[in-house]
Amino acid sequence: MNTAACALARATPGGFGWAGAGAAWLSALTGWRRRGLTLALGLLATLSLPPLGLWPVLLPSLCGLVWLLAGARSRFAAFGTGWWWAWGFYSVGFYWIGNAMLIEADRFAWMIPFATIGLAGVQALAIGSATWAVHLLKLAGLARILALAGTWTLAEWLRTWVGTGFPWNPIGSIWDAVPAVAQAASVLGVLGLGTLSLLIFTLPALAADFRPTRHKLAALIAAGLLLAGLWAAGGARLAANPTEAVDGIRLRLVQAAISQSHKWKDELREAHLLDHLNLSRGPGFDQVTHVVWPETAAPYFLDLDDRHRALVASAAPLGGMVLTGAPRVTPRGVEPVTLWNSLMAIDAAGQVLGLYDKVHLVPFGEYVPLRAVLPIAKITHGGIDFSPGTGPVTLSLPGLPPFAPFICYESVFPGAIADRGGTRPLWLLTVTNDAWFGRSAGPYQHLAAGRMRAIEEGAPLVRAANTGISAVIDPVGRTVARLDLGQRGIVDSILPQAAAPTLFSRWGNGAALALALSLVIIGFFLRRMESIER
Numbered sequence: 001m002n003t004a005a006c007a008l009a010r011a012t013p014g015g016f017g018w019a020g021a022g023a024a025w026l027s028a029l030t031g032w033r034r035r036g037l038t039l040a041l042g043l044l045a046t047l048s049l050p051p052l053g054l055w056p057v058l059l060p061s062l063c064g065l066v067w068l069l070a071g072a073r074s075r076f077a078a079f080g081t082g083w084w085w086a087w088g089f090y091s092v093g094f095y096w097i098g099n100a101m102l103i104e105a106d107r108f109a110w111m112i113p114f115a116t117i118g119l120a121g122v123q124a125l126a127i128g129s130a131t132w133a134v135h136l137l138k139l140a141g142l143a144r145i146l147a148l149a150g151t152w153t154l155a156e157w158l159r160t161w162v163g164t165g166f167p168w169n170p171i172g173s174i175w176d177a178v179p180a181v182a183q184a185a186s187v188l189g190v191l192g193l194g195t196l197s198l199l200i201f202t203l204p205a206l207a208a209d210f211r212p213t214r215h216k217l218a219a220l221i222a223a224g225l226l227l228a229g230l231w232a233a234g235g236a237r238l239a240a241n242p243t244e245a246v247d248g249i250r251l252r253l254v255q256a257a258i259s260q261s262h263k264w265k266d267e268l269r270e271a272h273l274l275d276h277l278n279l280s281r282g283p284g285f286d287q288v289t290h291v292v293w294p295e296t297a298a299p300y301f302l303d304l305d306d307r308h309r310a311l312v313a314s315a316a317p318l319g320g321m322v323l324t325g326a327p328r329v330t331p332r333g334v335e336p337v338t339l340w341n342s343l344m345a346i347d348a349a350g351q352v353l354g355l356y357d358k359v360h361l362v363p364f365g366e367y368v369p370l371r372a373v374l375p376i377a378k379i380t381h382g383g384i385d386f387s388p389g390t391g392p393v394t395l396s397l398p399g400l401p402p403f404a405p406f407i408c409y410e411s412v413f414p415g416a417i418a419d420r421g422g423t424r425p426l427w428l429l430t431v432t433n434d435a436w437f438g439r440s441a442g443p444y445q446h447l448a449a450g451r452m453r454a455i456e457e458g459a460p461l462v463r464a465a466n467t468g469i470s471a472v473i474d475p476v477g478r479t480v481a482r483l484d485l486g487q488r489g490i491v492d493s494i495l496p497q498a499a500a501p502t503l504f505s506r507w508g509n510g511a512a513l514a515l516a517l518s519l520v521i522i523g524f525f526l527r528r529m530e531s532i533e534r
Helices: 003-009 018-027 030-046 055-070 077-091 095-101 105-136 141-159 173-176 187-208 215-239 267-281 308-312 409-412 442-457 503-507 510-533
Strands: 245-255 288-292 321-329 339-347 352-357 403-407 427-432 463-465 469-473 478-484 489-496
Touching: 018 055, 018 187, 018 409, 030 077, 055 141, 055 173, 077 095, 077 105, 095 105, 095 308, 095 442, 105 141, 141 187, 141 442, 141 463, 141 510, 173 187, 173 288, 187 215, 187 442, 187 503, 187 510, 215 245, 215 427, 245 442, 245 463, 245 469, 245 478, 267 308, 288 403, 308 321, 308 339, 321 352, 339 403, 403 409, 409 427, 409 442, 427 442, 442 463, 442 469, 442 503, 469 489, 478 489, 503 510
Parallel strands: 245 288, 288 321, 403 427, 427 463
Antiparallel strands: 245 489, 321 339, 339 352, 463 469, 469 478
């Protein structure tokens, strides 16, 4: 048994002795028993994610992780502790990606292991690096807890941009089911909310430390007070921000629920466009000012196709417009041919009043990295890779407050959807097609990411999905209107007013990074103080 395990084993048997005994057993594990249990704790943690939201499971999961880290005998073992936990967490958290490869299973099913457990393994490198860094600093007790929360947050920040970024399911997203606690994202963003969450669920691990009982009680009380404080402060923010409507605007969201396997069939494309048109002009159309269609709802190059653009225009209310996803391409004869995944605003006269081209493209979905050397086709329709647009942007269109548009998985990038140097967006618009994910956890997790963006920016979110979950969410994360996964139809809604600018809307991820670095520094100095005392 290593030194850390021996120290834990000496914990007094009364009161918190159960924690000491459990921690000693965990920290003494070696080999595949250690890896298997670490993996199991990561799998357990996935129950905290949407749609289940069973966030209390993080208490045993993360305390167990801390105790296993305490028993790491080497840097490699410390790295493996974080990696195995995160691999379990991300593998289940990403399982829904496999649905996209089953749309054309004969071509893409072979990619499922690489896109799910393989991607999870790559993403887990970040958390493994965090636990490795904590071990490298030779920290114990409270110093280890603080440094782990800090390095973990820095690792999640790296996930937002390294290799184009894929920050799906950060720890802070577990609070989607608890709107009051989620309000902390208005200050620290989802990354900083994750930092506080890690403290809440790892401070109780100190109950196993070989210290006086009063110190253990202090750790438990600190975790409880932190959670209670977030809950109370968030509840006050919710109460102070009732949902209020922007005058003169009535939105209609269209969810046609078209199967992805049928969406791009040539003989069905016009029928799909007419389907959106008919749903848009259904009962109550005369009360609507703006119609919102989902990603690529119009499967034509509308800026070059007068006939189909005129059809789309017939769904626009007089004085209003249709906001629709559509592909966009360079005019015929212009080389090189460039393709964009776009959002277009079209009025009743058929004019394109504004457009936005998607910036964060999905690797292997919308383009193939290293195409010159990888003999792989992209998963989406067509043989030409999409190109990224420039952004983020704020669009100002007639009759609407300025808004930030984003398409599909762009909604998972905290701090990257609003133009910090320009006009503040007063609402957020995302168009998406979650039919790729089937009836899985994916659409619920995608919606949770969008809700976090609304809370962070203090701006309501309007979300139109082909199928997935179409919704209108107010600036503090409350659902105003909703069409559920797989449901076909329309939903009419107000456009909620924006809240006052949040601290996150000014600082972005800066506050979360400052907090993370501060915790690492405090942990390092605690270690030095303990060394001096000894």
